[in-house]
Amino acid sequence: MLTPTATHPGPARTRVSWSHRRADSARYRLACEYSRPPQARGEARRFLTTVLMTDIVDSTVVASRLGDRAWCDVLADHYAACRAEVNRNGGDLVNTTGDGIVAIFDAPGSAVRAAIAIQGVSLASGIELRAGLHTGECERLDDGVAGITVHIAARVCALGCGDAVMTTGTVRDLAIGSRLAFEPRGDHRLKGVPGRWMVFSATDLAM
Numbered sequence: 243m244l245t246p247t248a249t250h251p252g253p254a255r256t257r258v259s260w261s262h263r264r265a266d267s268a269r270y271r272l273a274c275e276y277s278r279p280p281q282a283r284g285e286a287r288r289f290l291t292t293v294l295m296t297d298i299v300d301s302t303v304v305a306s307r308l309g310d311r312a313w314c315d316v317l318a319d320h321y322a323a324c325r326a327e328v329n330r331n332g333g334d335l336v337n338t339t340g341d342g343i344v345a346i347f348d349a350p351g352s353a354v355r356a357a358i359a360i361q362g363v364s365l366a367s368g369i370e371l372r373a374g375l376h377t378g379e380c381e382r383l384d385d386g387v388a389g390i391t392v393h394i395a396a397r398v399c400a401l402g403c404g405d406a407v408m409t410t411g412t413v414r415d416l417a418i419g420s421r422l423a424f425e426p427r428g429d430h431r432l433k434g435v436p437g438r439w440m441v442f443s444a445t446d447l448a449m
Contacts, residue, residue: 294373354446375407
């Protein structure tokens with residue numbers, strides 16, 4: 243317990259030891275650290291986004307037919323085209339998966355349009371491409387995004403073929419008013435994800 247020590251007439255002064263000052267300073271630094279945003283502390287940041295996953299159909303067969311060097315050239319051109327469409331629609335290409343991409347968007351409608359455009363460009367170059375989308379919360383990591391939303395987008399992507407952009411009902415509901423059409427493709431069990439999920443194929447009414 244600290245006791246005031248009178249050193250001269252007037253208001254009492256408090257003598258504080260260096261150990262108390264060091265303890266107060268440590269507590270202050272700790273309080274400052276945890277008052278900073280999570281991302282400033284190097285922690286994952288949770289946020290709402292629409293995730294687009296793509297996957298080249300029969301990529302192993304194509305790679306075997308072309309050979310490694312030609313396949314790498316095809317992938318380089320494909321990723322460049324994907325990045326251009328993602329950027330044009332206001333998204334962020336956060337990762338590649340060997341034969342596909344992972345991209346995130348603030349607006350579900352923009353994500354769907356990017357997927358449709360990427361699929362069209364890919365088909366024009368002779369590449370069949372699956373695409374799947376889901377909207378939900380993710381964890382922002384230094385090298386991309388993670389979370390169940392990413393897994394759901396991947397599972398929905400796997401349900402598609404090279405001529406359809408597949409979405410969950412969440413994307414459809416949030417994209418109302420975006421001049422997009424969604425055709426029901428049935429309800430499905432997504433591997434590892436609880437419950438059954440309605441899945442839709444999306445088309446752009448403006449095209």
